[in-house]
Amino acid sequence: MGSDSSSPWPTPAFAPLEEDLARCVHCGLCLPSCPTYLVTAKEAESPRGRIALARAVAAGELPLTAAVAAHWERCLECRACEAACPSGVPYGRIIERLRAQGSPARGSRLRRALRRATLRHVVGRPRVLRLAGRLLRAYARAPLRPALRLAARAVRAHRLARLDAQLPDRPAEPLRPRPAPPGAGPVAILPLGCVMNELLADVHLAAIRVLEAAGWRVATVEGCCGALHLHDGDPEAARRLARALIGRCEREPDAVIVLDSAGCGAAMKEYPHLFQPGTRWYSRAQAVAARVRDFSEVVPPETLAGSTLRLRATYQDPCHLAHAQRIREQPRRLLQAIAGLQLAETAGADICCGAAGIYGLLQPELSSELISRKERAVAGAAVEAIVTANPGCHLQFLGMVRERGLRTEVLHLAEVLDRALANR
Ligand code: SF4
Ligand code: SF4
Known part of the structure; x- marks a missing residue:
């Protein structure tokens, strides 16, 4: 992979593979599925445009400046383009590497260092995360919360107000790791994750009850999967967390690994991407990835x-x-x-809601525009509940419902199934 010697940003080893970039034939068939292109109508904010920039940087025709890195940063990593691409461009793998490559060029050094430190030393450290989770849950239940919310709005601290709107009112206490209960039946390992366990442990509890109703014996394991770190362009931290989680999952070698978080499931299914083919860790990642399933794949109707x-x-x-x-x-x-449940389909149900990990904090305008489009689509369906299956989307929809004063519940798929099963 070439690099421009005049560029202030040297090309790191974790740059996209040339053969991955070369698969793009510039047909543009991915453009109508790209949320950032739909909102901005700019080529540089499309998958094709981002790949063209990557190729120009790799060929040494374009220096890797902050402006170039910003186009990569505005990508949601939603991968709608990958699903639409007839040439099989592995866009997810490309953008993960572009994020790492562009990382030194992005934003102020201080903000970058703070973000990275938070992801590495709070989200990536179970003990520190537990403490942060305790503080957040205390804030969520605090009698002063409505006053603080009004104050944040009054001083136009929009990001803080938005974060507050996304925080559940009474988050359950997080679950702890536990072995599968004794007995007959297959074992499912449920990784508890990071933010999800601290703020949406109710979803895990519902998922466990539904899995048990489907005949699984459920074990839980602690630890972040590393997806947030990888999306932030920090493959080193992602690898460290992946190694720890792989080790924990290997203690139950015959169990299926079940995720009730779409983002974590996708990251774990792609764990081999983090390691060099032919190494021991690559083989271990492959073996674990082959056992990963989404919750909806292991609960038969x-x-x-x-x-x-x-x-x-x-x-x-x-x-x-x-x-x-x-x-x-x-x-x-x-x-x-489920008898009695009416499922209303809306236009653009598979277009990103703008959550995308910490995207709402980094790109508040684009994130707001995307959730506003969702709101308009959902409003037309006159539903009582929005159902999703990923903690980021869950919190983003919760923020939308609260900020607009809608009387719509936000539920994880597992919570809906759990309620229905309770009515049997
Ligand atoms: S990414 Fe795929 S769909 Fe998009 S322009 Fe390239 S080849 Fe075409
Ligand atoms: S991952 Fe999503 S936002 Fe990024 S280029 Fe592809 S479709 Fe667009």
């Missing part, structure tokens, strides 16, 4: 026989389920198996 729930709901596809894992039908089939 027959589990819902006799269940009932009167609810008009829409299912909004998480990008990392629909595009990265190509799972669209299974969640819908599960919802359709």
Whole structure:
């Protein structure tokens, strides 16, 4: 991979592979599925444009400046383009590497260092994360919270107000690692993750009850999968977290690894991308990745026989389920198996909601525009609940509902199934 010697940003080893970039034939068929292109109508904010910039940088025709890196940074990593591309361009792998390559050129050094330190030393360290989670949960229940929310709005601290709107009111206490209960039946390992366990542990509890109803014995393991770090262009931190999680999953070598977070599931299915082919870690990553399944893949619709729930709901596809894992039908089939549930389809259900990890903090304008488009689509369906299957989307929809004063519940697929099963 070439680099321009006059560039102030040397090309690191973790740059996109030349053969991956070369697969793009510039046909443009991916453009109508790209949310950032749909919003901006700019070529440089499209998959084709971002790949062209990467090729120019690799060929030494363009220095890797902050402006170039900003186009890569504005990508949501939703991978709708990858699903639409007839040439099989592995866009997910390309953009992960572009994020790492462009990382030194992005934003102020201080902000970059702060973000990286937070991801590495808070999100990536279970003990520190537990402490941060405790503080957030205390804030979520604090009587002063409404006053603080008004104050944030009054001083136009929009990002803070937005974060506050996304915080659940009464987050359950996080789950702890536990072995599978004794007995007959296959074992499923549920990785608890990072932010999800601290803020949406109720979803894990619902997922465990549904998995048990489907005949699984569920073990839980602690630890972040590293997806947020990888998307932030920090493959070193992602690898460290992946190694730890691979080690924990290997303690139950025959178990299926089940994720109730689409982003974590996609990251774990692609763990081999983090390691050099032919190395021991590559083989271990391959073995673990082969056992990873999404929650909706391991709960057969027959589990819902006799269940009932009167609810008009829409299912909004998480990008990392629909595009990265190509799972669209299974969640819908599960919802359709519930007597009394009306499933309303909306236009653009598989277009990114603008959550995309910490994208809402880094690109608030684009993120707001995308969630506003979702709101308009969902409003037309007059639903009582928005159902999704990824913590980032869940919190983004929660923020939307709160900020607009909508009377719509936001539920994870597992919570809907759990409620329906309770009515059997
Ligand atoms: S990424 Fe795929 S769909 Fe998009 S322009 Fe390139 S070849 Fe065409
Ligand atoms: S990953 Fe999503 S936002 Fe990024 S280029 Fe592809 S379609 Fe556009």
